[in-house]
Amino acid sequence: MATRWGICSADHQVLIVAVAAWKLQDAQEYAKKHSIPQAYGSYEELARDPEIEVVYVGTIHPYHLPVGMLFMKAQKNVLCENPMAMNLREVQELMACAKMNSLSHGVWTRFFPASLEIERLLSQGEVVEVNIVKADFGARLMHVPRAVEKELGGGALLDISIYCLQFICMVYNGEKPECIQEGILVVDIGGTSGVPIGDILLVL
CATH class of the missing domain: 3.30.360.10 (Dihydrodipicolinate Reductase; domain 2)
Structure with missing residues (x-):
């Protein structure tokens, strides 16, 4: 069975099963454009989706830490856009939280x-x-x-x-x-x- 992904942010072209944005309308428009089955108006809703196994975090840089932590605490694996965080301390926090889940850094x-x-x-x-x-x-x-x-x-x-x-x-x-x-x-x-x-x- 294929791994089921969620995407956090609505700025990237990927085939996905759910997308979340700060505004539900943005998520719905992105979902419609890319034929994504589910759209959420908050990252917390995406984190609670039991169908999601991996989340791509494509938010702007200052939100990589809190958003990455949100999904890993919800037992989701995370692929984070670069930079992984704003500084070494934030990266260390993410790495500590990733002990029970997978945390990857995307460099295309x-x-x-x-x-x-x-x-x-x-x-x-x-x-x-x-x-x-x-x-x-x-x-x-x-x-x-x-x-x-x-x-x-x-x-x-x-x-x-x-x-x-x-x-x-x-x-x-x-x-x-x-x-x-x-x-x-x-x-x-x-x-x-x-x-x-x-x-x-x-x-x-």
């Missing part, structure tokens, strides 16, 4: 064909030695409040650099670096909104 770029091919080349020894990894990630996000406002967890460190960092960790497979350098650059393209670019250089 890890499954790009290019990433999978690099991982294969490394695992099979076709790339003998890696001394330096330089990773860049850029996106047009200056118009998105949760990406730029500090109180919402905005900024390249939480919202973008995780993609660079996880790629570097994949390449080195647990080896500890000698040096990590990070820089953030905001550029204007054609007079339009700025493009924040996360840039990490790691030397082993």
Whole structure:
């Protein structure tokens, strides 16, 4: 039997059995658009649904801790959007609560064909030695409040650099670096909104 999922937030395109949002109308519109059987007007209702085994938490960053805790305390497994939380203390709280349930952190770029091919080349020894990894990630996000406002967890460190960092960790497979350098650059393209670019250089 297929694993039954619930989605917490209404911003992502997935096939799911239930969706919840702060406003019932938002959840209903999302459910109708994506042919989802059940819509809830609160996260608590989704947490009480006995049919749900796994919940994808796609809320804005400051709510990852309370919402993740809500579902894990309801004995749901959780896949949390990045960043997992706003700081180390919050991540530790989530991890402590996850002892009886599964808590995963979604990083979609890890499954790009290019990433999978690099991982294969490394695992099979076709790339003998890696001394330096330089990773860049850029996106047009200056118009998105949760990406730029500090109180919402905005900024390249939480919202973008995780993609660079996880790629570097994949390449080195647990080896500890000698040096990590990070820089953030905001550029204007054609007079339009700025493009924040996360840039990490790691030397082993």
